[in-house]
Amino acid sequence: MGKNGDPAIIDIRDVEVIAPNFKRRLSGVTSTIIQLVPVQRSLGQKVAALGPGLPSDLPHIRYRDLFRLWSPPRGRRCRIWHARRNIEMLPAIFMRxxxxxxxxxxxxxxSQRRHTGWTKWLVSKMDGVIATSGKTADYLTVKNTVVLHGIDTNRFSPPSDTAEAKRARGLDPAQKIVGCFGRVRRQKGTDLFVDSMIKVLAERRDWSAIVAGRATGPHVDFEDGLKKKVAAAGLADRILFVGEHTDINEWYRALDLFIAPQRWEGFGLTPLEAMATAVPVIATDVGAFPELLVTGEEETGLIIARDSVDAMAEAAAALMDDEPRRKAASIRSRAHALENFSIEGEAKLLGNIYRITASA
Structure with a gap:
C-alpha cells in the first residue's frame, strides 16, 4: 500500500514480475495487461503493472519505484520484466x-511480419520470448514459446435464455442474429460483412445482422457509406449498427452466428469470445484465427479466404440454413473455449515461463 493509502499501489519489495505499459492510448496490449494482471495475482503470481493508460484500481507500481530495482524482491534473485513492445524492451535492457x-x-x-533490424536486435537481447500464435512464431528467429491468448470464460458465457438475451438488447427474439463486433474500418472487413449480409439476408427473412463497434476519425465516413448501402438495399431494419458497448458480452449472448471478417489481424479475440458464449464462428484466414477454430468433423466454425464477399456469403448461408449443424457447432464451441482458451490457462503458462526464465 502506498503512502496515500491506495491499495492498488504494490510495495516494490513484493513485486516479482513487472508488466509495463508505455502507451497511453488503449490498445490490444493494454487490454491484455488489464485483464491478465488480476488473474495472475489470483493465482499467486506477484505481478504489478507500470505506466499510463491503466485503471487506477489495477495493481501497479510507480515510476519512482524503478530506482529500487537494484534490490531483488523478497526471497528471489531477480525480477521479471515482461515487455510487449519495443519501447518497453529498450529501458529494460538499459536497466539490466x-x-x-x-x-x-x-x-x-x-507480430506477423518480418521484424526490422532494430527489433531483431532488441529481441535477441531477451532472456525469454513468447509468441502469441504459431504464425507469429514462424517470423521469429530466436527460441520462443507459443502461448495463445485466453479470455474470461465466466464473463463470456452462454445465456440461460437466448430469446430473453435478445429482448434485453432491444432485438426481436423471433429473429436469428448474426454479428460482427470490433472497430468499424476497412482493415477489420466491416464492409465485407455488410456486403455479404446484403447478399444472404434478402432470401432469409428470419435472420438479421448487427455490427457492434465504433468508427473513429477517418473511418466515420466509411461507416456512413456502409449505412447508406444498407438503406439502399432496403435492409436498414435488419442490418443494424449498434455502436460501441462496454457490456459486449451481453451482445454475444444474443447471437446465433458470429463472423470475423478481418482483412488483417495480429491475433483477434472476438472468435474466442463468441465460442466461449457458445456461438459458432466464421472467420477469415488471418491472424491466429485458423489456430483458434476447429474445422472438419468436430467443427466450431468455418475458416474462409480473406477479402472475399462470395466466400463469406456462402459460408454464412451454409450455417444459417443448417440448424442442426449450427447447434452442434455451438455446443462444441463452448467446450473448446473452456478447455483451451481460458485466461487462467494463459496466466498459468506465463507463470511457468517466468519461473524457468528466472532460474536460468
Whole structure:
C-alpha cells in the first residue's frame, strides 16, 4: 500500500514480475495487461503493472519505484520484466545491462511480419520470448514459446435464455442474429460483412445482422457509406449498427452466428469470445484465427479466404440454413473455449515461463 493509502499501489519489495505499459492510448496490449494482471495475482503470481493508460484500481507500481530495482524482491534473485513492445524492451535492457539491476526480460511478440533490424536486435537481447500464435512464431528467429491468448470464460458465457438475451438488447427474439463486433474500418472487413449480409439476408427473412463497434476519425465516413448501402438495399431494419458497448458480452449472448471478417489481424479475440458464449464462428484466414477454430468433423466454425464477399456469403448461408449443424457447432464451441482458451490457462503458462526464465 502506498503512502496515500491506495491499495492498488504494490510495495516494490513484493513485486516479482513487472508488466509495463508505455502507451497511453488503449490498445490490444493494454487490454491484455488489464485483464491478465488480476488473474495472475489470483493465482499467486506477484505481478504489478507500470505506466499510463491503466485503471487506477489495477495493481501497479510507480515510476519512482524503478530506482529500487537494484534490490531483488523478497526471497528471489531477480525480477521479471515482461515487455510487449519495443519501447518497453529498450529501458529494460538499459536497466539490466548498464545499471546492472537484477532483472530478466521476457518479451511477447504478436507480430506477423518480418521484424526490422532494430527489433531483431532488441529481441535477441531477451532472456525469454513468447509468441502469441504459431504464425507469429514462424517470423521469429530466436527460441520462443507459443502461448495463445485466453479470455474470461465466466464473463463470456452462454445465456440461460437466448430469446430473453435478445429482448434485453432491444432485438426481436423471433429473429436469428448474426454479428460482427470490433472497430468499424476497412482493415477489420466491416464492409465485407455488410456486403455479404446484403447478399444472404434478402432470401432469409428470419435472420438479421448487427455490427457492434465504433468508427473513429477517418473511418466515420466509411461507416456512413456502409449505412447508406444498407438503406439502399432496403435492409436498414435488419442490418443494424449498434455502436460501441462496454457490456459486449451481453451482445454475444444474443447471437446465433458470429463472423470475423478481418482483412488483417495480429491475433483477434472476438472468435474466442463468441465460442466461449457458445456461438459458432466464421472467420477469415488471418491472424491466429485458423489456430483458434476447429474445422472438419468436430467443427466450431468455418475458416474462409480473406477479402472475399462470395466466400463469406456462402459460408454464412451454409450455417444459417443448417440448424442442426449450427447447434452442434455451438455446443462444441463452448467446450473448446473452456478447455483451451481460458485466461487462467494463459496466466498459468506465463507463470511457468517466468519461473524457468528466472532460474536460468
Amino acid at each position: 545491462d548498464v545499471l546492472r539491476m537484477p532483472m530478466k526480460i521476457v518479451f511477447t511478440s504478436a
